[in-house]
Amino acid sequence: MATSASKKTAKGASDSNKQGAFNSTASKDIWLAGLGAMAQAQAQAREQGSKAFESLVEKGLAFQRQSQVTAQEKINEAAAHFNQLTQGLGAGLVAPVGAKVDRLEHLFEDRVARALKSLGLPTAQEVADLQDRVAALEAALHKSAPAKAARKAPLKSKKSAT
Numbered sequence: 001m002a003t004s005a006s007k008k009t010a011k012g013a014s015d016s017n018k019q020g021a022f023n024s025t026a027s028k029d030i031w032l033a034g035l036g037a038m039a040q041a042q043a044q045a046r047e048q049g050s051k052a053f054e055s056l057v058e059k060g061l062a063f064q065r066q067s068q069v070t071a072q073e074k075i076n077e078a079a080a081h082f083n084q085l086t087q088g089l090g091a092g093l094v095a096p097v098g099a100k101v102d103r104l105e106h107l108f109e110d111r112v113a114r115a116l117k118s119l120g121l122p123t124a125q126e127v128a129d130l131q132d133r134v135a136a137l138e139a140a141l142h143k144s145a146p147a148k149a150a151r152k153a154p155l156k157s158k159k160s161a162t
Contacts, residue, residue, distance in 0.1 A: 113123060122130070 117123070
């Protein structure tokens with residue numbers, strides 16, 4: 001029996017080795033098949049991914065161009081509106097502002113004149129009148145000065161002659 005038991009053991013061991021080798025080969029093949037599927041999936045993803053990326057780039061460029069066109073239109077509209085406002089303001093405000101400045105200037109001059117009058121200072125017109133009177137008096141003095149000098153000169157000569 002010992003021989004039959006050893007035959008069974010030997011047979012069982014060889015079957016076990018065959019199954020282990022088969023299992024090892026099968027699992028290795030499964031592993032390699034999985035890696036192949038993974039490589040193929042990555043290649044497809046790269047190909048589709050690059051196509052998708054290129055598509056997104058094209059869509060981005062189109063969107064950028066459209067955005068720039070829209071932005072330029074908005075800028076032009078705003079510039080036109082601003083120009084319209086400035087022209088309207090310029091035409092409508094120049095005359096009233098000038099009138100307000102003139103009115104303010106006259107008001108200021110009147111108040112200064114009243115303040116000077118209350119202090120007893122002469123007005124610009126009164127000073128001008130006084131300057132005219134002084135000029136007239138100086139002119140009359142200069143006309144009469146040569147006549148007086150002529151009368152005094154002979155008197156001196158008489159004294160020096162005596």
